[in-house]
Amino acid sequence: MTILSALNPAPAAASATSEETLLQVSGLGFRYSRVRPWLFRNLGFTLERGEILSILGPNARGKTTLLKCLSGLLTPREGQVTSAAAVGYVPQDHGAGGTSFTVAEMVLMGRSRHLRAYQTPRREDHDAADAAMERVGVAGWANRPYSELSGGQRQLVLIARAVASGSELLVLDEPASALDLHNQSRVLGVLAGLAADGMGVIMTTHHPDHALHVSRNALLFVGSDDTRWGPTDQMLTSSALSAVYGLPICTPTVGTGSGNRVIAVPDFGPSCRKDCGGPFAAAPSDAAPVASARLTSAPPRKDLS
Numbered sequence: 001m002t003i004l005s006a007l008n009p010a011p012a013a014a015s016a017t018s019e020e021t022l023l024q025v026s027g028l029g030f031r032y033s034r035v036r037p038w039l040f041r042n043l044g045f046t047l048e049r050g051e052i053l054s055i056l057g058p059n060a061r062g063k064t065t066l067l068k069c070l071s072g073l074l075t076p077r078e079g080q081v082t083s084a085a086a087v088g089y090v091p092q093d094h095g096a097g098g099t100s101f102t103v104a105e106m107v108l109m110g111r112s113r114h115l116r117a118y119q120t121p122r123r124e125d126h127d128a129a130d131a132a133m134e135r136v137g138v139a140g141w142a143n144r145p146y147s148e149l150s151g152g153q154r155q156l157v158l159i160a161r162a163v164a165s166g167s168e169l170l171v172l173d174e175p176a177s178a179l180d181l182h183n184q185s186r187v188l189g190v191l192a193g194l195a196a197d198g199m200g201v202i203m204t205t206h207h208p209d210h211a212l213h214v215s216r217n218a219l220l221f222v223g224s225d226d227t228r229w230g231p232t233d234q235m236l237t238s239s240a241l242s243a244v245y246g247l248p249i250c251t252p253t254v255g256t257g258s259g260n261r262v263i264a265v266p267d268f269g270p271s272c273r274k275d276c277g278g279p280f281a282a283a284p285s286d287a288a289p290v291a292s293a294r295l296t297s298a299p300p301r302k303d304l305s
């Protein structure tokens, strides 16, 4: 068990832990300097094996900062992060940065923590990288230049790199940002598969639907000193989401190809096309009419993956 940081006594009681606990956070607080405001204080939560935790909140609220504290990239000012597993961090930015590496080489880099300085990767490192590429479904691109992949493909390669590192706990910063619907579905499917295999997954997201779809628990930055953690369906209520994002959001149940599920539907205000038949339909719209489809009676659709 690794204690990443303990600068000050933890003010919050830690949640109960079990053999299945991968991560325990208690009394966590961070600010970038003494003259900057606290981004969060007194945070406490746990993550079990096989669990996906989603972190949601407005821009600049401190989500990436929290992930860095959980990954050991930043030292919390207060509290403690105790991890029972190596943490694999997948950053938000997956730009190619002019790299000429192949996909296989990028994934192999995930093995660096197992190697001494200047040591050549061993057979077992190549095997681990190959297994990670198979597991995440990127083995077919092994010899392609990473720089020539799309954003969604790169995201999957970075997930494979984190898996290759042997980390049992993945921490991902907005893994589905900038992805089309198909790739969002694919990334979420990969994360759900890793969790089903017993790994722990923590991700930030600006998509409440993604959290509702795959997460057991959610951590919600509501107000400056109001942070909530608990079962996703209890956290991501209409009133809580409306408070987080500062606009009305409803959470209807819709029929999909794979059954009924709860989604989050925001009212974007005057610019919203009111003729969509959605939950906020009221005032006539200047926009050209579109086919009306009530959310509660949407026809089943095929899975995107």
Ligand SMILES: Nc1ncnc2c1ncn2[C@@H]1O[C@H](COP(=O)(O)OP(=O)(O)OP(=O)(O)O)[C@@H](O)[C@H]1O
Pocket (backbone or CB within 6 Å): 032, 039, 057, 058, 059, 060, 061, 062, 063, 064, 065, 066
């Ligand atoms: N290295 C840094 N030094 C000082 N302030 C920083 C640093 N990095 C981030 N910040 C500030 O901390 C705040 C939180 O940033 P962070 O990136 O954690 O937010 P976020 O919730 O992930 O935002 P977003 O949803 O926009 O990605 C922001 O005001 C940001 O400007």
